[in-house]
Amino acid sequence: MRVRPVSTGNLVNELADFLMSREPDSYLRVGVDGPSAAGPGELADSLVDPLRERGRPVVRIDTSDFLRPASVRLEFGRDNPDTFYAGWFDEAGLAREVLDPAGPGGSGRVVTKLWNAATDRAARSPYVSLEKNAVVLVSGPLLLGGGLAFDVTVHLEISEGALLRRTPEAERWTAPAFRRYAEEVAPASFADIVVRVDDLRRPALVEERW
Template sequence: MPIRPVSPEALVDELAALVDAARYRRWLRVAIDGAPPAAPHELADALVAPLRVRGRPVQRVRADDFLRPASLRLERGRTNPDAFYEDWLDVRGLTREVLDPLGDDGSGRILPTLWDTTRDRATRAAYVTVPAGGVLLLSGALLLGAGLAFDLVVHLSMSPGALARRTADADRWTLPAYRRYADEVDPAQFADVVVRVDDPRHPALVTACGDPSTQ
């Protein structure tokens, strides 16, 4: 599969242009999927200004703010990789509060955060309304294969070796979950764009990806 090296700045510019050109009805739900060392949150943050310059309203959401309560999330222990893979993300809450309201028949009214994992309680965030033509940039790990509705998906790919090297010691227990994700979901097959980020300073676009503006 052809791979094209790009600078981090060029990557942001190309992705912003792709998002801006993508077909949509009322809103565009964009997922930036990747393990923490791949920096999905940082890439999503970097896309905000270029999209707003293009006249697109942007709403940022982090999947980390839609985790399940500790009583459910940690029921099998604090460092259980299968629980991390299967139980941590509140798929129903994310669908109900963010993705469905931005679907074809949605209201545009979303909840930007749901659960504060530090305090283990609801964030009590206020609802916000995303204007028509707006873009949702949702970033996080293990987002694909669970039935979440996205209109455009960017997957940040790392080799197993690079992921292991760049994962903090305190988080190495999560590595088996990412191996399951690669084996069972194969996230690149869900993605419109795959970016290889074994070295985040030198990303590379997998150029064989489909153009969502033509789908």
């Protein structure tokens, strides 16, 4: 297995070029997977302008806008890693409102926000009609291994030590969920692109599947 250090700027450009090589005339559903300490949202955000500059429109989705209601998420406590692992995010809603409409034969009309966590109510966001070659960039934790229909998957791999160092103390109760995810799902073994991010300033590409 070859691991190649790369600057953050070059990482973004290489990922953008890779995505541009995929299905130029159809929607492209991209999942950027990793705990918040690994920066999946930041990486997905950084890809928006380079993709647009290369000629592909982008729709950004974050799974923090696809949470299940608090009555479900917090049924077994506010810091239950098992619930976080298996019951925190509305994967069915993400599939129904985003991934399926952006898939083959889909309507091309997606919802970018389904749930408002602050009000614990439906976000009531309007539908967005995708342009014919749009890239749908979805970021969040625990995205892989659950049957969500992505065309390209990016996994941000982080050691447990780095995860604990960069996770705020109030959120460290989630760490067992990510340990379980690494052991049971092993996303680094099948994601299309794996980036090691123990140091966010010095990412490294795992190149065996490139």
